[in-house]
Amino acid sequence: MSQNKPDDRVQKPDDAGYWKATQKLTFTAVGIWAFFSFFIHFFAPALNGISIPILKFPLGYYMAAQGSLIVFVVLIFWFCNKQEQIDRDFGVDED
Amino acid sequence: MTTQATGGGDFVSNLGRIYKIYTLSFLGFVVVLGVLEQLGLPPAWIGYAFVALTIGVYAAIGIITRTAEVSEYYVAGRKVPAMYNGMATAADWMSAASFIGMAGSLYLLGYNGLAFILGWTGGFVLVATLIAPFLRKFGAYTIPDFFAFRYGGKFARGLAIMVLMSCSFTYVVAQIVGTGLIGARLLNMDYVVAVYVGLVGILACSMLGGMRAVTWTQVAQYIVLIIAYLIPVVILSAQKYGIPIPQLTYGDVLSQIAAKEALLRAAGDVVVPAVGYINPTFGNPALSGAALWVEYVNYFGLILCLMVGTASLPHVLMRFFTTPSVREARKSVGWSLLFIFILYFTAPAYAAFAKMEVYNNVVGQNLTALFTADNLSWIRSYGRVGLIQICGVDATTLEAVRTACARVMQHTGDVASFNPVIQLRHFGIQADAIVISTPEIAGLPYVIAGLVAAGGLAAALSTADGLLLAMANALSHDVYYKMIDQNASTEKRLVVARVLLIVVAIAAAYVASFRPADIVAMVAWAFSLAAAGFFPALILGVWWKKATTQGAIWGLLAGFGITLYYLAATRYFAPAFYETWKGLSIATTAQLQAYEAAKAAYAAAATPANWAVLDRTAQVVANWWGVRGISSGVFGLPLGFLVIIVVSKFTKEPSQEMQNFIDEIRRPRGGVVMQEKESGAISH
Numbered sequence: 001m002s003q004n005k006p007d008d009r010v011q012k013p014d015d016a017g018y019w020k021a022t023q024k025l026t027f028t029a030v031g032i033w034a035f036f037s038f039f040i041h042f043f044a045p046a047l048n049g050i051s052i053p054i055l056k057f058p059l060g061y062y063m064a065a066q067g068s069l070i071v072f073v074v075l076i077f078w079f080c081n082k083q084e085q086i087d088r089d090f091g092v093d094e095d
Numbered sequence: 096m097t098t099q100a101t102g103g104g105d106f107v108s109n110l111g112r113i114y115k116i117y118t119l120s121f122l123g124f125v126v127v128l129g130v131l132e133q134l135g136l137p138p139a140w141i142g143y144a145f146v147a148l149t150i151g152v153y154a155a156i157g158i159i160t161r162t163a164e165v166s167e168y169y170v171a172g173r174k175v176p177a178m179y180n181g182m183a184t185a186a187d188w189m190s191a192a193s194f195i196g197m198a199g200s201l202y203l204l205g206y207n208g209l210a211f212i213l214g215w216t217g218g219f220v221l222v223a224t225l226i227a228p229f230l231r232k233f234g235a236y237t238i239p240d241f242f243a244f245r246y247g248g249k250f251a252r253g254l255a256i257m258v259l260m261s262c263s264f265t266y267v268v269a270q271i272v273g274t275g276l277i278g279a280r281l282l283n284m285d286y287v288v289a290v291y292v293g294l295v296g297i298l299a300c301s302m303l304g305g306m307r308a309v310t311w312t313q314v315a316q317y318i319v320l321i322i323a324y325l326i327p328v329v330i331l332s333a334q335k336y337g338i339p340i341p342q343l344t345y346g347d348v349l350s351q352i353a354a355k356e357a358l359l360r361a362a363g364d365v366v367v368p369a370v371g372y373i374n375p376t377f378g379n380p381a382l383s384g385a386a387l388w389v390e391y392v393n394y395f396g397l398i399l400c401l402m403v404g405t406a407s408l409p410h411v412l413m414r415f416f417t418t419p420s421v422r423e424a425r426k427s428v429g430w431s432l433l434f435i436f437i438l439y440f441t442a443p444a445y446a447a448f449a450k451m452e453v454y455n456n457v458v459g460q461n462l463t464a465l466f467t468a469d470n471l472s473w474i475r476s477y478g479r480v481g482l483i484q485i486c487g488v489d490a491t492t493l494e495a496v497r498t499a500c501a502r503v504m505q506h507t508g509d510v511a512s513f514n515p516v517i518q519l520r521h522f523g524i525q526a527d528a529i530v531i532s533t534p535e536i537a538g539l540p541y542v543i544a545g546l547v548a549a550g551g552l553a554a555a556l557s558t559a560d561g562l563l564l565a566m567a568n569a570l571s572h573d574v575y576y577k578m579i580d581q582n583a584s585t586e587k588r589l590v591v592a593r594v595l596l597i598v599v600a601i602a603a604a605y606v607a608s609f610r611p612a613d614i615v616a617m618v619a620w621a622f623s624l625a626a627a628g629f630f631p632a633l634i635l636g637v638w639w640k641k642a643t644t645q646g647a648i649w650g651l652l653a654g655f656g657i658t659l660y661y662l663a664a665t666r667y668f669a670p671a672f673y674e675t676w677k678g679l680s681i682a683t684t685a686q687l688q689a690y691e692a693a694k695a696a697y698a699a700a701a702t703p704a705n706w707a708v709l710d711r712t713a714q715v716v717a718n719w720w721g722v723r724g725i726s727s728g729v730f731g732l733p734l735g736f737l738v739i740i741v742v743s744k745f746t747k748e749p750s751q752e753m754q755n756f757i758d759e760i761r762r763p764r765g766g767v768v769m770q771e772k773e774s775g776a777i778s779h
Contacts (some may be wrong), residue, residue, distance in 0.1 A: 022761070026224045035129055035404060037213060038395055043205065045378030057346035058353070061373045062165040066211035066342065067442045069216050069436050076223045076429035083228075084422060092764040094420045 018090040025086060029079045036068040106160070106311070109172055118318050119154075124148060128544040138541040142282035145549040146292065149319060150252060153556065154299035160311050161303035168305030169236040169568060171352055171417040180423070180553060181430020183313035184414045186557035188215075188318065188435055189718075190266075191273025192618065194320060194554035198445035199526025206371040208446070210394055210441050214401025221406035223428035227415040227762050229637040231424035234767020235416060237565075238409040238629065239573040244769055245636040245753075249578055254651050256569050256626035259409045261659075262621035263562045264603065269618045270559035274552055280480050281481040281531060281548035293508075293556065294604040301560045302593055309648060310417060316553035323550020324327050324438050324530075328445050331537040334710045341444035348447040349373055355454045365520040372450060385681050389721035396726035403732060404593050404622025407629035410565040421763040449529045452536055453721050462500060466493040472533040482528035486521050486620045505524045539660060563603070567596035601646040620662050627731025628655035637761070640754045648744030654735025658721035661719070661727040669713035670694070681721035690716050
């Protein structure tokens with residue numbers, strides 16, 4: 001199942017490139033995680049002053065009860081797709 | 096050999112059909128019981144039918160999926176598709192506390208309770224990005240396997256086993272206590288009998304088929320628990336708001352709660368929490384300085400500890416060893432969180448509806464009405480089992496409550512005709528009552544209460560199974576096979592694994608049969624202990640090639656040690672802890688005065704009663720910077736990272752061979768890194 005890319009390159013630089021791309025993606029994901037786990041909830045008292053139209057949720061409460069959770073779920077699936085793309089680009093995806 | 100290789104293949108390729116039929120049969124069973132109830136089947140029978148049928152099905156799955164292969168036993172042959180592993184992980188993760196207790200915590204704590212919702216979901220992002228794919232590629236059977244490999248041998252393995260056991264045993268005891276309480280409260284069984292019924296249920300699932308059997312029963316248990324969790328609150332939402340989507344309709348309820356609280360406050364009643372249901376305590380404008388800091392550090396510290404703890408608990412991480420590939424391991428974390436999310440974003444709706452019910456139909460009623468009104472029958476039902484208190488006593492009989500209220504309200508006239516109006520401050524409800532009582536609040540037939548009991552049981556059993564397997568595998572694979580007898584035959588290893596599973600299960604059930612309140616409180620410890628003990632060494636083991644054996648060992652000991660010290664010392668040796676660390680304590684003047692008074696009283700007369708007061712007041716002031724025990728990972732986690740990094744800098748960096756292995760762990764392509772020598776080994 002060998003592809004062209006890894007074969008006509010030395011293994012080391014390719015590894016480094018792969019790991020760099022993976023790190024970048026991972027740190028982005030962890031950054032988004034930190035934002036929606038902690039940062040946004042510091043402003044909960046102020047956000048509670050805003051009411052979501054129609055549903056009438058106070059926004060601060062909503063973000064901790066649903067909003068952040070939805071972000072987490074979407075974030076993981078987004079991360080998986082991006083990582084699979086990186087795996088394919090560097091020819092280290094599984095058969 | 097009773098190998099099930101062919102049966103396993105059929106089973107995996109027909110998963111969709113099998114679980115579809117299973118789900119429809121379960122729903123059909125609920126409908127049939129509902130019809131039988133209308134025809135006069137007594138409630139007790141319905142309860143027993145639920146317990147017998149669901150445990151029977153789990154046991155049947157456990158027996159059908161039995162195995163004699165080591166890799167099937169430990170990692171389900173690494174062929175569980177991502178979505179099903181997600182369901183199994185969700186059931187594994189959601190415990191009796193999530194199912195029964197979480198909505199109640201939200202009811203009692205308001206916004207601050209959302210720390211549990213956030214903390215028990217967000218951790219999966221860390222699992223997906225930082226941990227699961229690499230552990231899957233590594234190809235371990237257990238977490239201690241990874242420690243032994245990465246950090247050179249038996250000592251690291253031993254430490255990992257210690258952390259694993261210390262965060263899993265109390266946790267599994269709490270699950271078995273959960274089955275006992277569900278049996279006692281919902282099905283009127285004897286508590287101890289229910290504990291041993293639970294034990295049988297757990298062993299039937301896990302003993303013959305190990306991970307493989309636990310996986311497929313957990314999927315079945317997830318289906319039961321999610322149906323049971325959703326149905327009552329969906330019906331309640333449809334009844335009250337015309338839309339059967341409670342997750343949307345409770346927004347309006349939150350606004351009404353806030354408005355109602357303003358009215359109650361104006362009328363001089365006491366609203367709990369004082370800052371209001373939808374507001375965080377750190378948003379309380381009356382607080383400043385140290386008092387405000389305490390609220391911040393405990394809310395965000397708890398979220399951090401729960402999240403990192405989630406990403407470190409061995410019984411969760413080991414589920415990601417079972418997928419066919421690294422890609423599927425990542426994806427299955429997403430599925431896990433999606434399935435968990437379905438329950439967790441529903442829990443606040445339960446809490447809000449219950450709050451509204453109390454504000455609208457309980458507060459402001461007179462006492463007699465609470466004991467006679469048809470729509471308040473739930474108060475009697477759950478008062479009887481000690482889940483609801485009025486005027487400080489269990490709402491068992493009108494007379495008992497009347498006497499208590501006369502005392503509390505300092506009524507001087509005739510007690511027999513005393514019929515006070517009940518205010519919010521007189522009405523107490525235990526966290527566990529919220530989910531349990533919702534079917535009756537909604538006026539639903541008993542069959543729905545039976546369904547909720549079956550769901551709670553499924554949540555407790557599935558988590559207990561995962562935990563037991565994690566512990567028994569650590570003992571059989573890591574202690575027996577890797578440390579005692581490396582030449583043990585496959586048959587012998589599986590016999591040892593099963594015997595240890597039974598021993599650990601019986602030990603846990605035996606402890607649970609005493610209803611240990613302390614153990615249940617200790618479950619919260621598991622998150623901080625796992626976070627401080629495992630997380631730094633796991634993360635750096637993959638993400639930092641230069642992390643050395645010495646670094647990891649000292650880091651684990653330091654992080655785990657300081658967390659355990661803080662947890663145990665502030666709870667069991669509070670006076671001594673306070674006297675040692677006076678300068679770091681954050682407490683109010685009133686709390687300090689209470690402690691000093693108790694200390695003086697104990698010095699004057701060393702009686703047990705005085706000691707009890709001293710201990711209680713000391714627990715309030717015994718802290719470092721106001722951090723509560725449940726968030727104690729905030730000390731251990733950074734210390735663990737720091738020690739690993741510093742010690743690694745001063746020790747010889749890992750061999751080139753080890754660094755190459757780490758490179759290999761980071762690359763999805765290729766076979767697993769850790770090769771097993773037995774026939775069940777996986778190869779690509």
